[in-house]
Amino acid sequence: MIKRVQFVKFKQFNQATFDFRPSNVTFLAGGNNSGKSSILHGLAVWEFCKIASLMERGEDAFLAVAEGRQGFGLGDDEFSPINLPSLKHLWTNLKTAKGEADPDGYTLKIRCEWDGTNEEKHLEFALSLANDRLFIKPTSSNLQAGDPVPTAALLPPFAGISAREARIVGALRRRRIGEGLAGAVLRNLLLDMYQANLRERERLRAGKSKISDNDLKRLRENDPWELLQEALRRTFSAELIIGDFREEYHSYINVQVSKGEVEGYKLTRWSKYNPKDLMVEGSGFLQWLSVFTLATADDVDVLLLDEPDAHLHPTLQSQMVEQLESLATRKNKQVLLATHSSEILKTVAHEKIFQVRRQGSGYLRDDRQKVGLLAGIGSDYAPKLDRIRNTKRLLFIEGSSDIAILKKFAEITGIEWHESWVPWQTTAPHKERGHVFRAISDEVPNLVAFSLRDRDDETFETVGPDLEEKGYKPTPNFHVRKWRRRYIEGYLILPRALSKAAGETEEGIVSRLRDDFGIAIGESFKQSEAPSAILDMRAKEILRAFDVSSAEVASHFTADEVCEDIVTILKQLDSSAG
Structure with missing residues (x-):
């Protein structure tokens, strides 16, 4: 290897x-153009x-x-x-x-x-x-x-299959694959494997009426054609049928796909099912087939797979990886697999992932590094990261409207809002956001980040006086904050502002809040230590019931109506903006 x-x-x-590392499968990951x-x-x-x-x-x-x-x-x-x-x-x-x-x-x-x-x-x-x-x-x-x-073979994403594929020599096959047209030589590769299998079966038969059970068992466990057919039966309930081919007579290679019920090594074709040409199968099937045709070949030691997950459903991506790892181990092959698939990278062990980046490439040291990798850190084409490199300020928020709410309240209260805060929307917990922060910090020295998230169903006692999350180990420049109310929208349920946004009377809003939601809004609404009914109300449902947007409601607040928690966060963001 x-x-x-x-x-x-x-x-x-x-x-x-x-x-x-001398492992069977290494996953090459990283940003675009890495x-x-x-x-x-x-x-x-x-x-x-x-x-x-x-x-x-x-x-x-x-x-x-x-x-x-x-x-x-x-x-x-x-x-x-x-x-x-x-x-x-x-x-x-x-x-x-x-x-x-x-x-x-x-x-x-x-x-x-x-x-x-x-x-x-x-x-x-x-x-x-x-x-x-x-x-x-x-x-x-x-x-x-x-x-x-070592003998290496490159396989780019599948393309180029046609209904008529003639027999071609090795140099032309390599050219087609190099041009990104692996499909143009797939039938040739399959025919080679099939004919080699026929020759081996004839050798094992050696004039007898059938192959011995032991020889047949070894053949099925090691022969490329047998391994490929078995993988097809297990994955797609399908088998390949190779038509007769004599170079002095046939012009094109005929490969069809048959499907049916599988029992052991036997496939029984479905009733009234007619085998179809390979070309009409879906792109996912053809991508998978091209990968495993190369993977099972005996004359390749090192497989170079460039995004073999292209065209594959996420479930099939994971299954393909499992089968590749099993096959590579059995055949003692080395696989270098370049991928952008988050489905694959999330499931494989971190020590198998080789991150390619400008500032030092290597295998991941722990699972935490996956977070930054999946976020696209290290890519040359990441506009959000480019902004963070320039401003060195990062603001994690949960909802798509959170920034609009904060900006509107900043305008109303006269607290400066700094566009240097680059929003990063995610529902991930603070711990996972911290992994992203540390990964970005490796590329952006002196990065400062705030992480704002809703309290949701957690208790009030998990929130400190300045909205810090109690029990979270402090990290320099990474400020963890949690809204005292269930959601940020809980700071918007003010009858007067709701009435303006919804076009209803304030008295009607008060009645609906009382009758439909059991909520009474009083003088304590803006206080940080508001009654538990206010802190725990399901504000998102209330806004949906009134059919109003968060930003629209916020725009109807006055400075003396904005809740204390909102002012606390705005002042913290202002003082940390740099």
């Missing part, structure tokens, strides 16, 4: 090293260099004895691992020119390291570009004849 990858001037990695796909692309380019070297220079092309040899050139039309506008896009900032440190022009380098039989092995390729011609040579290797070298 590959344990370390080093890049020099490859795409956004001017110089970068990534250390991977480099997840580039890591996979770099490994795909390394694999291409390895294959091209074998084809051009023979079996000893990248052994230790090959160091110092001249490189060989390829035309841009022969480069197939990934799709690029031009080959110069392989280089960081498109700069391919040689410098003092690399006078021969081989400026881009990709190095992989893995554990060999007795010692750590490594193989490094360097690339040069001249007149749209790509030159490749091994620049560092300790490989000896017979040393196994």
Whole structure:
């Protein structure tokens, strides 16, 4: 398994090293443009260099004895691992020119390291570009004849399937996958697996009428085609049917899907069900099939899966991960899986998640780091985070109308409202918000945050004099506050303001509050220590009953009617705005 990858001037990695654990599945996660796909692309380019070297220079092309040899050139039309506008896009900032440190022009380098039989092995390729011609040579290797070298295969999100797929050679298959058209070669891959299975069955039969039970058991547990069919039966109650194919006669590969009842290794087709061509199956089925076709193949050691969860329902995403982990362990494969799926990242163990980010990449140390990761921290494309970097002020709120209420009350009371407070809406508890705060603080020094949440069904005794939450361990610059009333809307149920917003008489509002909700609003309404009936009233239901918005009611308050708790929070936000 590959344990370390080093890049020099490859795409956004001017110089970068990534250390991977020898686990079967590693989940690459991070913001957009963080480099997840580039890591996979770099490994795909390394694999291409390895294959091209074998084809051009023979079996000893990248052994230790090959160091110092001249490189060989390829035309841009022969480069197939990934799709690029031009080959110069392989280089960081498109700069391919040689410098003092690399006078021969081989400026881009990709190095992989893995554990060999007795010692750590490594193989490094360097690339040069001249007149749209790509030159490749091994620049560092300790490989000896017979040393196994990992074989990597990249699979982008599924696309490109057609009704007619002809038999194509390996180089063209790699090009199609590199172009993001894995569907264009899926039937070829399935046919290869099926024909290999037929040959193995014939070998095991060896002239007998049937395969022995022990041989059949081993075949079903290890053969790629058998494993794929079993996974299809278990997941989709389906099997693949490969049509006859003779290269001298057939032009296209026929693959159909049959569905029915599954019992053990047997699928009984549903009554009156006619098998359908592979192409008409849903995108989720085809995405899953392309992933597991590659995962079960015996000739791949390292699977590079770029967002394999695309098109999959959340339930199927989790199931796919479980099956991949089981299959990778059974077949001793390494899987590097790049994903944005919160469904996947929420369920997998933190030690399997490798966060790719500009300021230091690595495996998560604990579950708390998942919170910041799922919030998009580290992404180059996060406008909210960009604002926080500029203002260094963060305000956690629960409801979509909370900011509008606070702004209106600030205007009425004459307390300054600072737009530097960047709102972050979430129903998560203070503890989880604290994880987000700490994750953002790693990127934004001197960050200050307030976390406001409703009391809901918790007791009054959990709220302190300044609305701090009792029992919460203080964190520097992270101010935890809880409304003394059940909801922030509880500070809006003032008959005069309600009557203005609802277009009813104040007397009618008072009657409805008394008769429908058992609430009587008196002089103590604005006080922090109001009667328990006021503190605990279900204000959201009341506002819905009157069919008025929170902000609209707030706009009809006067300065001397605004509740003390609201004033307390507004003053705290004003003094901490910086």
